[in-house]
Amino acid sequence: MTELLYKKITEIISLTDEEFALVKSFFLPKKLRKRQYLLQEGDVCRYQAFVEKGILRSFTVDEKDGEHTLQFASEGWWMADLASFLTDEPSIFNMEALEEAEVLLIDKPSWNQAMETVPKLEHYFRILMQNHLVATQKRLMQSLAEPAEARYKRFSITYPDCVQRVPQHMIASYLGITRETLSRLRKQITLSK
């Protein structure tokens, strides 16, 4: 179940079969049932997860039981609470599988050892962090500057996958709007088609 990992890494760096065999050996495969948690708030995030199948979601829960979604990750994406992973401090996030999922997990010692053993990986992860940073900055600016409608339109263009596969209230919590606002926006958009 590592074909997708191979594909995504070799989009950025070249790897011989021997090198990939090595890389692969640092990962731990795990299957998740629908709604199963990969991380619970208060626990340390011990792994970065690469999604081979399914969709994961990371989110926080506030004092009023309101959910705030940081990220969805479907096939080919990475997910982790990097802050907790890097500092060993308890995570503020929960991570759950929205569908039956298959992930490849790598812990911090293995991650560092993988980059020492196959130094080209340092380049791969630099590019990965960089792309992730660009996407997060974009999202932050959107949440500061764009009206809800524009944010929803952009979301459905960028993640057509998620619009179909993710429950509406989770999309609302990702966009920082209420479920009612989202349902109004969807009606408006359907009517204007």
Add this chain to the structure above:
Amino acid sequence: MTELLYKKITEIISLTDEEFALVKSFFLPKKLRKRQYLLQEGDVCRYQAFVEKGILRSFTVDEKDGEHTLQFASEGWWMADLASFLTDEPSIFNMEALEEAEVLLIDKPSWNQAMETVPKLEHYFRILMQNHLVATQKRLMQSLAEPAEARYKRFSITYPDCVQRVPQHMIASYLGITRETLSRLRKQITLSK
């Protein structure tokens, strides 16, 4: 004027004098007057800037002339519109010096060449991107989840520097609140001291 660059890089990787001399040679020093722009919206962001002195700010301007601040960068911080820098597409950001400033600029060919010449730099920039990503994710979650007061308090603890040196309306645009709300919050906090 590269003492600070040396200090910040060698906090993460070790460099010989020869290696740092090489690294240094890829940068272009530039002085900015107060209010001078380093980047204008619509131009491609050709450089990543390392701040040796002063404070820079990156921000967008919306159709109603409202400003939205992405980042402040004081001594020892990096600033760039990475999306534009990486893709050569026009930037949506403006960058200006809030005080007289001295920056070290590196363009994309030099940046790539520096990492090829001194491969350890790949590790430095991976860590840099990673830390920046963690900070941006935190800010995004705060803007989705935290009330304005908590956001302001956190801001003044994280950036005591900026609270003193940055005009209030820019802090408001960073926090995604109006100037009036910010001034109300400041009064409340002063009264409760």
